[in-house]
Amino acid sequence: MRWFIILFLLLVGVTALKGQPTFPDNGPLFVDTTVPRIDITINPDTLNWLYQNENLESDIEFTARFIFNNGVILDTIEPVGFRLRGNTSRYSQKKSFKVSFNRFTSGGKYFGVEKLNLNGEHNDPSVIRSKVCWDIFRKLDIPAPRSNHVEVYINNDYYGLYISVEHIDEEFVKSRFTNNDGNLFKCLYPADLNYLGEDPDLYKFEPYGRRAYDLKINKEADDYTDIANFIDVLNNTVSNELKCDLDEVFNTYDYLKVIAADILVGNWDGYIYNQNNFYLYNNTVSNKFEFIPYDYDNTLGIDWLNRDWGTRNMYDWAQHGSNYRPLYERLMSDQELRDQYTFYMNRIVTETLDIDSLITAIEQRRDMIAPYLVNDSYYPRDYGYNMDDFYNSYNNALGGHVDYGLFPYLQTRMSSIINQLENTEMNPVIKYIKHQKISPTEAQVVAFIEVQNNPANVSLEFSLDGSNWNSTIMYDDGNHNDGLAGDMIYGATITGMIEDNETLYQIFADDSHGNSNLMPCEPVIINAVDETPLLFINEIMASNESTIADEHGNYNDWIEVYNGSDNAIWLGNLYLTDNLDASNKWLMPDFTLGSGGFVLFWADSDPEAGEFHTNFKLSKDGEDVGIFTENQSVIDEIVFGEQTTDISYGRKYDGNINWVLFNTPTPGSTNIPDGISDVIGVDQFVLYPNPVSGDVVTMSKNINYKVYNIFGQIIGEGNNSNQINVSAYNKGIYIVISDGGSKMKLIVN
Structure with missing residues (x-):
């Protein structure tokens, strides 16, 4: 089943190459077909302080209100952080500013952005050069900030035409590189x-x-x-x-x-x-x-x-x-x-870049922004520019x-x-190489291949035993987990992998002129197929404010792992990750999880807080969680969407394929089906032996109880009894719940 799920995801999913950047669209915040308005409201004394010469180098952020209006969306956000930014622009008349949505609101974002740079562009009479550069970079698939022109008002006074630029930070790299x-x-x-x-x-x-x-x-x-x-x-x-x-x-x-x-x-x-x-x-x-x-x-x-x-x-x-x-x-x-x-x-x-088309596009943008410069009283203050200079700067040097x-x-x-340009030809570019096991004996390999002279001939060179090499054609036809036909992403499958043997591979490409390349320089090693333990990501909470605290009293994100096997499993050579493309992100601690047991990991990006604290956090907006072996074989993985605070997302039953939301989370214990109370009662009891291999399990006192299987069905009950006859029970996990609401997990071996 596990290998089937991986194969299914490969067949229906979009191919993601290793290290290949992604490019978010402009969205409402960086819409560049109009000029949005940004209003900043800040204490006038604070604003005056920011403009004092002795304070120009200060990076102190002050509270302010931020209003965004792009003609479709009108939003007010407060408090935000507000300060000057830049180098020489701090000493210009038309200054640049930084807006921080997360300075006074923990985790604060606006359309996925934590910070925004409002640049005055005081050196550029055209007020467009940096925007042209960012647009060229995007056209060339270079990860770079998004940007647009905006009109900026502070305390209802017009401060002029600005370029709003995405800040480069952890949100930026997450959106471009998935980590x-x-x-x-x-x-x-x-x-x-x-x-x-x-x-x-x-x-x-x-x-x-x-x-x-x-x-x-x-x-x-x-x-x-x-x-x-x-x-x-x-x-x-x-x-x-x-x-x-x-x-x-x-x-x-x-x-x-x-x-x-x-x-x-x-x-x-x-x-x-x-x-x-x-x-x-x-x-x-x-x-x-x-x-x-x-x-x-x-x-x-x-x-x-x-x-x-x-x-x-x-x-x-x-x-x-x-x-x-x-x-x-x-x-x-x-x-x-x-x-x-x-x-x-x-x-x-x-x-x-067609020069005529590029100039036409710039002219259209020039005409769109020109009306917002007419009343920009800060535009002429540094170099005396006027509207004639603005238009002339597109066609003439201004000195x-x-x-x-x-x-x-x-x-x-x-x-x-x-x-x-030198009259040379390049060897094929081979990059973003990635492999994924799809069964114990098969692995899918994909890569981005670019040649100067089409068509490209691409082959996957591989060895199953470390000495004899084989070759198979890689295709860019949309049928080999290679994305779309003709997108320069090539795919092929290695078959016949041998248990306990490492598999090696490289990719060879040449073009119609005989230019060739073999990459990587050293063969990639696909480690021997692992015996993957039966571990499950059983329940997660990506926004914990009051559900359960860690040993330090902090309410952090958490991940529950469940051992669904009949044997104890040592976790010390396994990895937990929030990025399925970075399988070795966090090595689990030296800990043995018993059969049917649960362990809770705190996803707080603070491994120094304890051995059960990971080096990553979970995103409330949704992301991935996976367990991998040391040889990068997937044990279990889940991709989840946006989450709600203090509501967990977990398997309907422990190890079950179906995932549901739990209004009453169950961290560190079994996932109880709907309709069964999980309130801890006052009549707590203990079961022994537990796990049980014989016919009878004893309770620490006489109680009225019911026994549930993992599907929520009652399979046994007793009144004023301190024993449960389990001789007819199949091996597995059961829940014993007393009339008073106390519950205990029972494992039958």
């Missing part, structure tokens, strides 16, 4: 990714009163081991091994697209030129760092360094001299990776830091890129 328990680093100047030494603490240096690599998730652990290892691999791997070794710790292929996008939009204030403005996230599904772009107002012809970004060499974008950028320069020095970068850039400027009009920059940059 948020990895380390997230905000990297600011001088974050050059150069090697400083083996000690992880060396990367905690603070050049300007803050860390260059500033940890934003898992701050309490403050563990920089992963980023230190990544930087070590990046800098110290010999050249002929760089592609393979870096692929183990970094999503290299997707970063090559980021390089192409950065150079297209003329981003000089990012990593490559200015060692600034990016995030690194350690994706716990792929165990690779992801590069996340950040802050794109100084782009598309904006220049403060007297450089011509419209014609600069696309293969020599970094600063010259002693300013070494290993993540860019080492990739450009590797011919295979350089060729793949060339392919991405060529496709962007010749296929993905000063505006070297190009927006459209001439795009035309110049795309033309110069076409002239600079």
Whole structure:
């Protein structure tokens, strides 16, 4: 049955590749076909304090009211946190702001977002450049913030046209990478990714009163081991091994697209030129760092360094001299990776982005936002811009830091890129590789394959015994768990896996010109098939306010696990997870769960609180829970939707296939069917022996009782008795309930 369920999910589900990013739609908050209105109401004295020169660097958040109106939705949220944000914008006349929905409301979100950045774009006379960049990134499938234009009012005074930008935090990475328990680093100047030494603490240096690599998730652990290892691999791997070794710790292929996008939009204030403005996230599904772009107002012809970004060499974008950028320069020095970068850039400027269509789309957005700039009294305060400058900035340089009009920059940059492109072809890109056992002898393998010259020929190379290799064709036809036909996701099945043998595999691809690749560099190991124990995720609660407290008195989320086998099961080599793509997320404690027993795990993301406390929390909005073996075989899994506070979700009966809601949860004990009281009575009693192997079980005192099976049926009863004859009972679990309401679980072996 267990393998059937897994196969069923594979057949009906949408293929999710390992580490492949996802992209949420704009939703109501980031709708960009209109200009929503945001109102902030805050104490006037507080607002005045924020604008005082001595307070401009303060990150103190003050209480405020937030009102959002996009013409369809009108919402009021209070209290929210409100403060200034940014770097140079703090000293501009038109300032930028941060709104925090979770600052004063624990777990507070608005349309899935905990924080919102309201950017004044004071350097950009077109008030559109960063929005254009974010839209290009989305078109290129690069995980980047969502954004839209908004009109901002504070205390009913118009503060002008802003760009609202999604904040990069744990909610952002969860929505893009399906996990948020990895380390997230905000990297600011001088974050050059150069090697400083083996000690992880060396990367905690603070050049300007803050860390260059500033940890934003898992701050309490403050563990920089992963980023230190990544930087070590990046800098110290010999050249002929760089592609393979870096692929183990970094999503290299997707970063090559980021390089192409950065150079297209003329981003000089990012990593490559200015060692600034990016995030690194350690994706716990792929165990690779992801590069996340950040802050794109100084782009598309904006220049403060007297450089011509419209014609600069696309293969020599970094600063010259002693300013070494290993993540860019080492990739450009590797011919295979350089060729793949060339392919991405060529496709962007010749296929993905049509310059005429792009300009037309920008003109339409310009005309949509222009009316909101007419009465923006803050727009002219920094550089004296007026509405003529606004319109002219799209076609002409305005002098000063505006070297190009927006459209001439795009035309110049795309033309110069076409002239600079090297005449090379890339080897196939093979990424997002994932496997899943679908039976004890079969495993499904899927991957994303991209070639320069179609058609692609893709094969799965595998060994069942570690020495003899076999080959089977991988298909992109929609019939091999490969998503949709023609979506560049390929699938195949390994059959004939041998018990107690490791299975090895790699993926080979070539194109019509003979360019080929074999990835991963080292074969993936599918461990020997496990004897999966009969454990069940029996009941969960994703929002616990008053149901049951842990040993510290805290009301945390919880997961109940049930042993449905006839034998005790040691849990110390098994894993519990809230992400089915990250099967080894939390190793269970050194604990033996008896036959028919229950154990409760606290999902509080605080493993230091005790051995039964996991390193993840459950989401009230819904997510996954799974139990896996050390060899990544699934034991049990459940995907649940939005939950209600203090109502649990569990199997109708212990180990049953059907799931129901329990108004009266049963943490740590049997799931009692509807109609049976689970109130603990005053006439408590004890059963012994329990479990029982003989014909009779004795109670600690005489009571009136009924015996129920796991289907809620009465199968026995007694009056003023202290014994139960179980000779006719089948092996299994039963519930004994007294007239007074006390209950005990009875196990018959």
